[in-house]
Amino acid sequence: MAAPGPQTQHPTGHDFHKKVLRPGNSCHHCGDSMWGSGMSCRSCKFVAHDKCSAVAVTLCSRTAINEIIRPVAHKWSNLQKFKKKFCNVCRKRMDDRNGRRCEVCKYYAHKSCIAVSLPLCKRSAEYNAFVTPDESANTKHQWLEGNLRASDKCRVCSQSCSCDCLTAFRCLYCHTFVHSTCKQFVSETCDVGALRNIYLPPYSVYRPEMAKFHAHVTTTMSEHNAFVPGMQADQMLGYRLHDAEGDDISLAESISPDLMSQSSAMVNLKIYDATLGTFKKITISADADPEEILVAAQVEFNIPQEESGMFCIALETTPGTYEPVTKLAGQLEASDKLVFRLTEQLMSTVRLYHTTNNRTAEVCALSISLNTTAGELAKQAIEEFGLVVPEEQVPDYVIVEVNMYDSLSERILDEGEKPYIILHDHAKASVQQLQMVRLYLRNVKMDIPATIYVGNLPTSWDGPRLVDSLQQALGDSISSGTDFGPAFPQYGCIFLHISDENMARQACRLLRTAIYIERKRPKVIVVPTIREEVIPEDCQPLLTFINERSGGGQGAELYSQMIRLLNPNQVFNLSHGGPLLGLYAFRNMKQFKILVAGGDGTVGWVLSQLDAMRDMWKNPSAPVAVIPLGTGNDLARVLRWGAGYSGESAMSVLEMIEDSLVVPLDRWNIVFEPDRTAGKLTLTSLMGSLLQQTSLDFPLDIDLPDTGAIPTPLPDKPSSYVMNNYLGIGVEAEIALKFHLAREESPEKFNSRLHNKGVYLKMSIAKMMQRGDNDHTRDLSKSMTMDVDGERVKLPSGLGGIILLNIKSWMAGCDGWGSEREERFRPPSMNDGLLEIIGVQGVMHLGQIQGGMRGGIRIAQGSEIGFRLSTPTPIEIDGEPFLQPVGRCRVTQGNTAQMMRRHKRYHGSFPNIPTITTST
Secondary structure, X not given: OOOOOOOOOOOOOOOEEEEEEEXXXXXXXXXXXXXXXXXXXXXXXXXXXXXXXXXXXXXXXXXXXHHOOOOEOOOEOXXXXXXXXXXXXXXXXXXXXXXXXXXXXXXXEEOOOHHHOOOEOOOXXXXXXXXXXXXXXXXXXXXXXXXXXXXXXXXXXXXXXXXXXXXXXXXOOOXXXXXXXXXXXXXXXXXXXXXXXXXXXXXXXXXXXXOOOOOOOOOOHHHHOOEEOOEEOOOOOOOOEEOOOOOEEOHHHHOOOOOOOEEOOEEXXXXXXXXXXXXXXXXXXXXXXXXXXXXXXXXXXXXXXXXXXXXXXEEEEEOOEEEEOOOOHHHOOOOOEEEEEEOOOOOOEEEEEEOOOOOXXXXXXXXXXXXXXXXXXXXXXXXXXXXXXXXXXXXXXXXXXXXXXXXXXXXXXXXXXXHHHHHHHHHHHOHHHHHOEEEEEEEHHHOOOXXXXXXXXXXXXXXXXXXXXXXXXXXXXXXXXXXXXXXXXXXXXXXXEEOOHHHHHHHHHHHHHOOOEOOEOOEEEEEOEEOHHHOOOOOOOEEEEEOOOHHHHHXXXXXXXXXXXXXXXXXXXXXXXXXXXXXXXXXXXXXXXXXXXXXXXXXXXXXXXXXXXHHHOOOOOOOEEEXXXXXXXXXXXXXXXXXXXXXXXXXXXXXXXXXXXXXXXXXXXXXXXXXXXXXXXXXXXXXXXXXXXXXXXXXXXXXXXXXXXXXXXXXXXXXXXXXXXXXXXXXXXXXXXXXXXXXXXXXXXXXXXXXXXXXXXXXXXXXXXXXXXXXXXXXHHHHEEEEEOOEEEOOOOOOOXXXXXXXXOEOOOEOOOOOOOOOOOOOOOOOOOOEEEEEXXXXXXXXXHHXXXXXXXXXXXXXXXXXEEOOOEEEEEOOEXXXXXXXXXXXXXXXXXXXXXXXXXXXXXXXXOOOOEOOO
């Protein structure tokens, strides 16, 4: 077979040539089966019928990289095999080789293809100060090819888009599916689909990429002055070599005896990529001369025709020593190592990009030499692009190096750095790496100040101490351009506002790598900056919080779905920074909604931190919806969101949220004041007394905290809490506390609701069989007193527990108050300003309430409740239990939260609909 001829011109950049295909292939354009004669692209392996190749709409990989205006890094999954999926880079199946998937856009790539994958993930933050709101609203589709399901129907012809090859397209914004043959009939403008009213527009978000900050070590040309006839002999840089799958190998292993396998007049050659060690295989005629081998290698490495004179094929004799190839392909020895590398002249021109907005870019070719500096190149670019810049503002324009190879990173070049040497070093390491490096012209004064969250700090420090410690860590140069605050010492975090984006990158690097505070490294996260003035008036973005640890792993799967359906900058994982991170990002929004996916404790956590930021908010009454991922989920039941999430479609849940109703929810402030006259109690003594009351071996084998020789005294200062659902005192709280301690000790054993309820049952039986003086809850009427609205209430004798109810769901759906009417009590409601107080006699009584055979003992209703404990007693607030020492407690009404209740028309369409058990 002769070497490939000159590249043909095609609108999509494909280099098609005739190829005989075996049965089992499918056309990558129409999806139909094909065999016999067809067309194949030499660069990207795109296969199509003769007639389909002329109308193909898929861009060739070598062309697609040039179409990227603003690169966006992928969020790769763990290494695994994917069945019935295709690599978006090489277009081959993923079944037989390990690969990764982007968790945001579902871009698939083999392990060996990731380095050259297109950094075109879902665009989520592309705010630009030059773009008006009208221009920003004109969003275009962001298409991703292939890997669609059989249920995905084409928007034009309504037929399935699934196929046994990489074909058809999906919009990452509106989730429109379309065949390649139907794509021409779809409008270029994207309306974001059914979720447009809760979707945070990408053009309203600014979030600089800080995670991939990198430093470039500038080398001198003295390292590159050794030449051989016709090419430059670069020295080895010490890079590790990789085989075709990307696994590390030694240089000796890379020179394999099977470098080429001859088959009659054809040979297979391995062409190594400079010094990186990866290789590509070419099949070529045994009579091919060195020039034909070079042309075949250029096609395989996707080298544009205008840059073909920059590269050559060399024969590596010893590491760092190269000679020209003089033999025909069939005459090469098995030990000969062919390397595709630079010639002695790297380049005389460089392509420079300049973006006036995030959708279009101007490109110009500028002449450079060995001694051209970044400052000089920036001045040339200003003239070439026709920018009118006053002389004093010229230093504001800088050259930015963007490296898209393997992972996305960028940095601003110093004024004295030499772009020629920088690009030469990239090419010296890898020819493919050079193709993935860009230079941009940027005005640093147009950068919006970056906001950084710094958490995991000591909660014992006050605000000034937090600021002082960070100022010392960052130094005077960065601190002078940083606005420290606001600080939240009670949560151990602070927000930093840094005026310069490059300075913000340096601050992130320092805080992440060079600082330890009390043996802990701070958590540093870049906060998205939202420009609410460009958001349409009819849009109420949905701020989403997900507790990935809830629901036995369901939280992690739900998070993965939400970042695909919504803007990733409006979806926050509570394991990274907690609710404050998202609440602070949305502080200037006038209208939006909140979604919390977790248990009752997670909802209370979000509402409490919402209170902490209430003074900073433009919209302190944002309504909150709930996806139940916990065990009890009492608040979600009352709001009709169900007893528990069981894997329903996230899209259907979001559509229900759009149509939900807003209802108020009373919230209550609880203050505990320990009795200082009762003597010093210790945490170890209290917990030991509690845990010794049961004979169960599992799961109550809990190690007590190691407090040393001196017991740890309990705090003698008042402690405050906020209640949304209920407050439990006594028997039910004691069981919940034991369960909580067991789960904290072995969280991996509590991975499903069914198992959790089984453990609850075992603990309840153990409590029912308990006897002895260690029982903390044998009769609360003898160990506590209670006042309601200023009047002393006589407690019935024999009470094992007392519950203060704010909603009509308690203990995973039970109605402890009951539905019977009494003249002395008002019908209960979650927004009437009253708490219902009931009593239970013990575990048996709890079981009867759970089974609907009996209700609780009604004691009182009131808006101000106070009680005093004369013995240490377990207490539970909204599912969070603890052991309260002797002291007093006051419960008063706090502020009101706005909650979203599911509309009645969805009754029955959402599994696990709320059910409240009533007494008989």
